Amino acid sequence: MHNILMFRDEKLLRRALTHRSYVNENPGEGEHNERLEFLGDAVLNFLSGEYLYRRHPEKGEDELTRRRSALVDEKQLAKFAIEVGLDSRMRLGKGAIRDGGYQNPNLLSSTLEAVIGAYYLDNDSNIEAVRAIIEPLFDAVPEQIVVSRSNVDSKNRFQEWVQRNIGPTPPKYVTTQTGGLSHAPEFKAEVYVENQKYGEGTGRNKKEAEKLSAEDALAKLKTQGLLS
Structure with a gap:
């Protein structure tokens, strides 16, 4: 199991993995993961920006902005989600599963953001704990992929x-x-x-x-x- 799925508060992880479609079909389940997704998106944008700022001291603002967009776009986040095992852990409604939800880049990337937000909270809002989990994922992305994506960001x-x-x-x-x-x-x-x-x-x-x-x-x- 990847470290990002190792929680002290299992209920918090459960909520991070729970999509709206699951709650709609199981009303007693409680809250879905969209608020955690919002938090995780903010944490991820900060960490990716800070990561690129340190890694590329020669790059200007425009280039760093393009690279950040490429590093955390939906396609790349979906790949990260699969790497850490979220594709088999997402809690989806039957309709979402029937429509291929476990392979849906939108659902995968959104769930990853929710898990990142939850992991941040589970570690007492310690950004360093999240950084230790996220930066190895960033490091594994080939440079040429980031460059090629950054060149076409509309x-x-x-x-x-x-x-x-x-x-x-x-x-x-x-x-x-x-x-x-x-x-x-x-x-x-x-x-x-x-x-x-x-x-x-x-x-x-x-x-x-x-x-x-x-x-x-x-x-x-x-x-x-x-x-x-």
């Missing part, structure tokens, strides 16, 4: 365009759940710069919707001749 490309052509204010993403099933929700994102909408997108999760809204914004800029 959110960072759009932010760079905004900084060059408008100013330092970063794009703002407004994301809402618009429908879908409990195990396959649908999200809509709109991206704004200084209260002006530049693009929108719909995806299976917030990250995908935001990425697609950035791609929409970039496509519109190209159409307008504002981006080569």
Whole structure:
């Protein structure tokens, strides 16, 4: 068993592994893992940013931002989740299982974030305990994969365009759940710069919707001749 699954509070681990779809089918189960997912996302973004800051002292902000996005994108987090054994431990509803939930990158990455948030709490909010678990996963990602992914991140490309052509204010993403099933929700994102909408997108999760809204914004800029 991977160390990230070794908890003092087994109930906390159980909640981190419990998807909304499971709770919907088992109302007496208690809370699902979305609040822990929120916390884990914040912890993971900090640790990945700090990790890259130390590892690449020669890189500037834009490059570090792109690399961080590549290191913690859905695809990579799903791979981490499988590496630590979450694919067989997730607690999913029957519908989610029937739809291939154990191999679903969205569910895998979200569960990993929830487990990271729970592990942080289980270790008395000690960030060093989480760092010891996460950094070996980062170390195992080949450099060329991070570089190739970072070169195509649409959110960072759009932010760079905004900084060059408008100013330092970063794009703002407004994301809402618009429908879908409990195990396959649908999200809509709109991206704004200084209260002006530049693009929108719909995806299976917030990250995908935001990425697609950035791609929409970039496509519109190209159409307008504002981006080569």
